[in-house]
Amino acid sequence: MKKIIFITNRLPFPNTDGRKNLLSQYLTQIKEIHPDSEIINISFVDDPKYLSAKPKLIDRIITIDSPGFFEKVYNALVYSLLLRKWPLQVSVYYSKKNHKLIAKTIQKENPAYVIYDMVRVAEYTEKHPAKTILSYDDLLSLRYQRQLEWFKYIPSVFGGFADKLPKFARGAAELKFIQKALIRLESRLLEKYEQSVAARFDHLIFTSPKEAEHFKDIVRHESCHGIPMKIDPIAADGSVGARQYDPNKIVFVGKMDIPHNCSAVFYFCEKIWPKVKKHQPDAKFYIVGKNPTREVLQLEKQYPDVIVTGEVNDVKKTVMDSALMIAPLLFGTGIKTKIVEAMSWGIPVVTNAIGSEGINASHRKDLFISENDEEMVQHILQLLNNAEMNHSMSKNSIDYVSQHFSSTVTKEKLQLILV
Incomplete structure (x- = not known):
């Protein structure tokens, strides 16, 4: 039996938004390709009420907690602002405790594949025999660059991600001039990180085939694929x-x-x-x-x-x-x-x-x-x-x-x- 570990920055269920729909698609099609596989989901919990909606496709779920206040602040100050190594969204999702748990689980389960959902969890990579897959979703660095042109129509450039920031930083992050500075910094950090982290993984996935080809040309990765949302029309017969x-x-x-x-x-x-x-x-x-x-x-x-x-x-x-x-x-x-x-x-x-x-x-x-x-x-x-x-x-x-x-x-x- 193949074991597949799926590390997600939010529960991949229920199907309440586009990203969850896509994660659900991955789960469904993995089971179709490998019917006897066992899927283990290691996930942050975006809403505890969703836990009761766990689909049968997921055999086991291991929940992980957001980093504590001091670890978030330390990560942001040291790794994002001082060293310019991690994007802010990597800093606020990373904790040593989670990394140890993930490493221990991978060692124990010996999976055939480990799939990482977005660059937010890419820092949890481990050296192991399993094939590793990073699903970028899309190029967040490019998205943030484009946001800079339309600040007038954006109440908060961080959207739901603002909830992950330390509480003391949320008020300041709502000030437009600070937002602009932070989003410019985050875009630069993301662009550098998106490209540098690619080499750690055996396969890279984007939702857009066009974006996948573009990124493949930049990083020269052998396996970079565009896998869009599967959508089966209601009919096609007229x-x-x-x-x-x-x-x-x-x-x-x-x-x-x-x-x-x-x-x-x-x-x-x-x-x-x-x-x-x-x-x-x-x-x-x-x-x-x-x-x-x-x-x-x-x-x-x-x-x-x-x-x-x-x-x-x-x-x-x-x-x-x-x-x-x-x-x-x-x-x-x-x-x-x-x-x-x-x-x-x-x-x-x-x-x-x-x-x-x-x-x-x-x-x-x-x-x-x-x-x-x-x-x-x-x-x-x-x-x-x-x-x-x-x-x-x-x-x-x-x-x-x-x-x-x-x-x-x-x-x-x-x-x-x-x-």
């Missing part, structure tokens, strides 16, 4: 062309304490929404996603017909009757899973160059890629008012996802690593 939808309902989907999602809805409400309402007075804009910040909640009061739902039990059910999904992302990296998922459900998408990055779909056929605000308004209005176009794009988007993001396609890529 019957979906008759889907029923509300011609006035526009949605945005995403975890609403993450900077790139917050900035997208702030920008949309300020720059795009008033122009849409001018031509379509009955239109309504739904912001769907858990953990809306105070600033996001305020959008309901600031703009007409904006509804912030917060976390919903079934995202698909909530958005399936939408005329379209909007994704006016100002910054970000990798493939935007929310866009591909909406396309798989037959919901037409209006986005921009950042949103479509890594998605090699055809403009005006599979989705709309707007070059400026005026184009975005026009594309929205076309999908609200042209049922034939809406149905055509709905079917085309399903066909596109079926060809590029199906379970078969993504599992074949994972098999290249788990041989």
Whole structure:
């Protein structure tokens, strides 16, 4: 029996956001490739209530605690600020106690593979016979560089990560000039660390094949792969062309304490929404996603017909009757899973160059890629008012996802690593 240790910076369940969905995909497809494998999850706990939702795919779970106050401060001051060795997010996730536990577990279990979830846990690497895999998610250093251009629309550049900072630092981290300095520092530290740590691992994974190829050229790593989220469309036979939808309902989907999602809805409400309402007075804009910040909640009061739902039990059910999904992302990296998922459900998408990055779909056929605000308004209005176009794009988007993001396609890529 193969043993596989999966080290995660949060529980890989339940499926409440894009990253957890992807981690769940890894678990599912690992079991499909190696049905007799035993998966041991060593994980930080983002919310204790999630522990009861442990899927059967995980045979055992070993929980680890966040570093204590003094260790976080020491790591940040010494390894991040003085030595410039670790990004801040490595400093606040690393503890010697956890490292000893992980090393002891690896030695005892003698796994065939050890998978590390994001650079935040990369410092827990150990010398052992097992094959090691680092899942980067995407290039966080590039994401942070892009954030610097859009500070006006970002309430907190650290998003949910701010909760991991020592309490005394959280207030200071909310000051814009400090945020800017820290994010610039973190971007530089991440860029250096992302590249230097690559050599420790046998295989590297990104969500975007395009980003994987780019990084492979930089670090000259033999095994660097893009494995996007597996998304199996609801249908691809044309019957979906008759889907029923509300011609006035526009949605945005995403975890609403993450900077790139917050900035997208702030920008949309300020720059795009008033122009849409001018031509379509009955239109309504739904912001769907858990953990809306105070600033996001305020959008309901600031703009007409904006509804912030917060976390919903079934995202698909909530958005399936939408005329379209909007994704006016100002910054970000990798493939935007929310866009591909909406396309798989037959919901037409209006986005921009950042949103479509890594998605090699055809403009005006599979989705709309707007070059400026005026184009975005026009594309929205076309999908609200042209049922034939809406149905055509709905079917085309399903066909596109079926060809590029199906379970078969993504599992074949994972098999290249788990041989």
